[in-house]
Amino acid sequence: MSRKLLLNNVHVEGIHTYDVYRKNGGYAAVEKALKSMTPEEVVEEVKKSGLRGRGGAGFPTGMKWSFIAKPEGVPRHFLCNADESEPGTFKDRYLMEKIPHLLIEGMILSSFALGCEQSYIYIRGEYMYVLRILEKAIAEAYQNGWLGKNIKGSGFNLDLSVSPGAGAYICGEETAMIESLEGKRGNPRMKPPFPAIQGLWQRPTVVNNVETICAVVPIVNEGGEAYAGVGIGRSAGTKLISAGGNINKPGVYEIEMGITVEEFIYGDQYCGGIKNGKKLKACVPGGSSVPILPHYLVCKTAEGTDRLMSYESLAEGGFATGSMLGSGGFIVYDEDQCxxxxxxxxxxxxxxxxxxxxxxxxxxxxxxxxxxxxxxxxxxxxxxxxxxxxxxxxxxxxxxxxxxxxxxxxxxxxxxxxxxxxxxxxxxxxxxxxxxxxxxxxxxxxxxxx
Amino acid sequence: MSEQIQQIKVTIDDQTIMVDPGTSILSAARQIGGNVVPPAMCFYSSLKGSGGKCRTCLVEVSAGSEKDPRPMPKLVASCSTNVMDGMIVKNKTSDRVIDARKGVVELLLINHPLDCPVCDQAGECSLQDLAFEHGASHSRYEFERREFDQIDIGEYIKLHMTRCILCYRCVYIANQLTDNREHGVLKRGDASEIGTFIENSLDNDFIGNVIDVCPVGALTDKTFRFRSRVWYTKPMDASCSCGKCSGNAVVWMIGDEIARVTARKDKYGEVKEFICNDCRFNKKELSDWKIEGPRQIDRHSVISANHYEKAAPIHTPLLNKA
Structure with missing residues (x-):
């Protein structure tokens, strides 16, 4: 059994409510960070954990955080990218729908680490019902003193709100998202300047994916090194994979990075094999944007070694014989697909x-x-x-x-x-x-x- | 001379120049002049935020800077990339750039109607020049082209969206010259169009300048539409006393008649002094203007053909400086 870090409590009855979430160890990470850690220490833990962005590009999160400019007197912003629109990807929706407080806890921790007092969750317009779940959870967090002024007597203030997009895939690109949040047409900006220098309202801004932000919670709870111990090599931790296509058990699975692709497709605790006993024809391992792999390159790399579910192994062979982990939208095609x-x-x-x-x-x-x-x-x-x-x-x-x-x-x-x-x-x-x-x-x- | 700005060195197509920090590659290239200047369809130096969209000015950076001489992996838009000390840029000397630019031109043309024979912009059209220099002689596009209805925006301006290449220049100029945001881009992808909300008219004293900044024939002057091909008209520098603008303009004459009035454009097609609607659309009598002399058209396209070729030497600030 591989370890679960994000979804271990997902099946607890009523986990979307504050009381149940709190009883199951929720907000312990915020308590720990606010009481005993400085923002720099939180950033340091995230750096040590080797966490990489879960939105698709896989950029090291700790490094991204350390790039944020800190000019005197200019507020900084932290944004959550919940504009999950990549065809084949539905992991963030699952997280927000089932355990919204995990995202809020991660937002508090990240905002604390970066010194942001106003943070936003930018959610895609099609997730209106998820938006309501999140708004309810945020209201509960405010009531219990986890958001607002002087959180739990620590002197740290944070306001959090959710903004829906209008249903444009492009607004998942971070600068387009910033434009959209500012109320403009969601056109991506030219880079440089990067958002870490000039982002939302020309202020330093960090944008992270829902899953990345959630992963900060176990990192603070258990320590960066413990998190780095999960997974394989530079692909640390666990990854949510939204498996779809011609498989027996489509759904969202949390895997420890480093399991083989073969185990993931055919293993009973994951996809459970190809539907109707058909043969595997091809696989898109990371959402529609990544290169498709023909069946002979799915489970084995071109060199004949086992292909693993990790950033490096899926990319092995470059685009000639490899692909990318991307956002984790795992689409499987059987022999009948064109x-x-x-x-x-x-x-x-x-x-x-x-x-x-x-x-x-x-x-x-x-x-x-x-x-x-x-x-x-x-x-x-x-x-x-x-x-x-x-x-x-x-x-x-x-x-x-x-x-x-x-x-x-x-x-x-x-x-x-x-x-x-x-x-x-x-x-x-x-x-x-x-x-x-x-x-x-x-x-x-x-x-x-x- | 109070403060000496440390100038930085940049090499473009083997020609080296010292420029101020914060200069873009494109403007450094324009300071060198001649062949090393990349074409630009959307960048307009006086409009804040313009540039980066058309991708015709892509160049290859083969060394990022003195400190970090690694090449940049992707081609960069020269209009919106600033030079670094010791940067080495390849424009015409890079096969990748030539190839990419040819691709961009082909893509720009697939939905363009290519109705140059009936287009008022023909002869002074940036897209025409660009296609002539970088394009292929035939298109591989075999599908129906995108089409829009023609719209009158205001009394004097015709919007022919089918010809538009979405450079956003007119949007920026309307945003930056006028008080209210008057028009913008509607829809997205290849269905995007320049438009006003529910066919409002553009109504502002300076809105006529959208015609001058338009690189193609998407925005045309209704007082001049179909009057004449531009190369049959004689451009003359003219000025008038105007309370709103500088009054410095170019009048395009057919015989003794003023066919149209435009602002003065430099050799990159950019206007430095915008003129008001009154000068542009209403002053069509010779008595309204003081003619200063023939206009030197400093562009290599057909518009400058048989126009005062042996007139005064071309004004080149760089040579004068040296």
């Missing part, structure tokens, strides 16, 4: 969600969607595959924010690993409309056996 259709679906999403600010992403995402649509519906040409490759190459790395990259990578990976399936769509336009390429031709298997 990769072209899936890629088209992702491209459609990015086309719809591009903010339209910079030209490569605004124009390129739409073009890719149209070409993929043509391929999927049997009107494609063989040159379209090279054209797609060319378009994604022109987008990647040339945009203001990472949305351009996120739109380009899945297309690139699909062509890289499933080119034959794209070609089949061109060569057999009638067949591709009546059945899926799947593993029917077994070509993909031949490739492995050869």
């Amino acid at each position: 990769i072209v259709r899936n890629t088209w679906n992702f491209a459609r999403f990015y086309h719809h969600e591009s903010c339209g600010q910079c030209s490569p992403c605004r124009e390129g995402t739409g073009w890719m969607e149209k070409v993929l649509h043509r391929l999927e519906y049997g009107h494609g040409k063989i040159e379209d595959i090279d054209l797609l490759w060319d378009i994604q190459r022109k987008i990647e790395g040339n945009t203001i924010c990472p949305l351009g990259d996120a739109a380009a990578w899945p297309v690139a990976a699909a062509i890289r690993h499933f080119r034959e399936e794209f070609e089949w769509h061109v060569k057999e336009p009638n067949a591709c409309m009546t059945r899926n390429y799947g593993l029917v031709t077994e070509k993909i298997f031949e490739k492995v056996n050869a």
Whole structure:
């Protein structure tokens, strides 16, 4: 059994209420930090823990915190990024829905560590019911003196509020989120200056993902070194994985980083194998933005070693034979799924969600969607595959924010690993409309056996 | 001379120049001048916050600074990246830049109607110049192009959104020249459009300047629409006494008639002195203006063809300084 740090109390009846949460050891970390630690010590513990951002990029949290500028007399802000919109990812919703006080506790700790007196949770507009849960929890925290002026006599003040977005994926990008919080159109800002120097209202700001903030609670409770002991190498701690697709048991799982991908897909305590006894065809291990992996690269790396659920192992081999842990949206495809259709679906999403600010992403995402649509519906040409490759190459790395990259990578990976399936769509336009390429031709298997 | 600012060294396409700290790569390149200047569609030096959007000014930084000579992994937007001491930048000499720029031009053009033959901006259009220099001769885009209805915003300005490349310049100028926020960008992605909320008119003394800052033919002067191709008109520097603006403008003449009035643009297409609507739209009589002499059009596009080519030497501040 792997250890659980965030979800150990999730099945306790009524854990979303303050009383039950408190009885189960809640707010102990805040008590400890406010009574016996300085803000610098909290930052130090987080640094020691090796915690990395859980939103997708995996940037070390302690380091991010230490970058925040501390000019005299300028308030700083701490923001929680709850704009979880990556297709395939639903871990933050689960956390906020089940144990909202854990997030609030993490927000208090992080704000204390960074010296912020006004913090915000930016939640996506579609999570309206979660917003109500959070608002209720915040009200309870205020009533019990965990928020507000002079918290528990420590002299630390914190106000916390929740702001909903209006349903734009781009507002999950931190600078777009800041713009949106300021009441403007959610266009990402140019970097530098980074938010740690000029963020919300031009003040130093740190933005963290829900899961990252929650992970600060066990770090303060048990100490940074203890947290670093969980997991493997530089991938410390546990990670929530939202597993979906053709598996027997979709859902949110907390795993200790370092278990094998094979155990995660086929293990009974996790996904429980592929549904209906079918074969694994492909897997997107970290949300729709990361490159798709064909089945022969899912459980093993290109070198033949076991692939583990960790930042490093999933990225092994670079984009040629690897992928990314990303936000942990683990999507599994069985033999009946059509990769072209899936890629088209992702491209459609990015086309719809591009903010339209910079030209490569605004124009390129739409073009890719149209070409993929043509391929999927049997009107494609063989040159379209090279054209797609060319378009994604022109987008990647040339945009203001990472949305351009996120739109380009899945297309690139699909062509890289499933080119034959794209070609089949061109060569057999009638067949591709009546059945899926799947593993029917077994070509993909031949490739492995050869 | 009271305070000596420590100048820093930057090398762009093997040409080195000393500039003040805080200068962007693009303006350092403009100080060198000539071939090393990256094209810019959205950046406008007098508009705060502009730039970074069109991605045509991407350059390669092959050494970040003297202290940290590592190259930057991605191409950077030269208009919004500041130079560091000892930075080495590649523009025309980098194949990556040429390739990326060609890609950006192709992407900018896929939804552009390419209706240059009937567009008033033809001849002085930045996109036309850019496509001519960096674009491919044909498009690989085989789908329907994005289309919008033409809108009249105000009495004098026509918005032809289909031609727009969403540089946001007109949004910035309206925000920064006028009291109220009058228009902005609606919707998102490739459906975004410049617009006013529920077709309000733009009503401000200086709003006509959105026409001058527009790099393409999306915002055009209704008093000049379809009157003439710009290269058949004769630009003359002219001034008038105006209470609202400086009164320094360019009048574009057909014979003895003033066909249109614009502000004076420098060689990068940027206006330094904005003019008021009154001068731009209403003063169309020769008696309204004091003609100062032929306007030197310092642009390499068709607009400068057969215009006073052997006139006074081109004003080059750098040469004069040296």
